[in-house]
Amino acid sequence: MKLLKFVGNPVMAPNPENEWESLITCNPGVIYDKGIFYMLYRCAGNDEKHVIRFGLATSTDGFHFRRESNSPVFGPSEDGPDGGCVEDPRIVKFDNEFYITYAYRPFPPGRYWTFAHDVVLTPECGENAPTAIRENMGNTGLAVTTDFKSFRRLGRLTHSCLDDRDVILFPEKVNGKYVLMHRPKQYVGESYGVKYPSIWLKFSDDLLSWEDKPSTLLITGIEGTWEEKIGGSTPPIRTEAGWLVLYHGVEKGGVGHYRAGALLLDFNDPTKVIGRTPNPILEPEEDYETQGMYDGCVFPTGNVVVDGTLYVYYGAADKYVGVATCKVEELVDYLKSEECRV
Secondary structure, three states: OOOEEOOOOOOEOOOOOOHHHOOEEEEEEEEEEOOEEEEEEEEEOOOOOOOEEEEEEEEOOOOOOEEOOOOOOEOOOOOOOOOOEEEEEEEEEEOOEEEEEEEEEOOOOOOHHHOOOOOOOOOOOOOOOOHHHHOOOOEEEEEEEOOOOOOEEEEEOOOOOOOEEEEEEOOOOEOOEEEEEEEEOOOOEOOOOEOOOOEEEEEEOOOOOOOOOOOEEEEOOOOOOOOOEEEEOOOOEEEOOEEEEEEEEEOHHHOOOEEEEEEEEOOOOOOOEEEEOOOOOEOOOOHHHHOOOOOOEEEEEEEEEEOOEEEEEEEEOOOEEEEEEEEHHHHHHHHOOOOOEO
């Protein structure tokens, strides 16, 4: 099974009229509320430090988006731990507020596509500087908004000494607990039982209290396949059959093409996997997915369901935003089939 890509892709592309989004627009968080698709998209200009911010666009049909501002709506703080860049938002709603998990660094990463894999700029600092500062490490923060115009930073969710990104909240409690999906890069080796970075779950009584909670392994990569290194992609979707979750997989130990697969998790115990797609449901094929800052990359970060249709929003080649769709029921039925049974 494959998601159907919108013929008008990309739905968001760099805008040369605004320097802050003139080079990159990708990896959007998207949520549907009261008839409007809200998209927070990652963007950057052509500066040497490569400062990354969020822009805002909206749509009434899920395909044609309009930019809502000539300025970023959310960016690095002036003096906080997320002072270098903000990246890859994922959005869920509790009560009347939208909670956004986002990756960040204390300093801008630089033009990472010109460096070796997983290398970023690091600051000059003393030997006693904290690891997160010394290594310009990626962490994850939480922000909240009611209108996508003003935001309140709530703080760090992940351990300061772990490169822990692809952090995604479940959109509701499970058995009275909040649930968080994460991908700590250092959780590899014999003591963790995995060779490559994998997807883990945590449970908590509070949306800001995660660091002292144990992690349970959800899935790990499969050697020699399209998904050796994996990570969560989009907020889980509640269905009658369980939690529908999209994730991304990378071949060649994390240095090859990015593709996307899907999981079906038990509704009452999301650590139990009911189904897993053996083959990707989304992969780089078009020019806007194979030619950019990272050639050969589709990276879903947002999904919504409207009238039974699943809209999946993804970064393409670290430069554009695309959307692909399917009927939710069709994907869930496929995940329940023998081909996907775990």
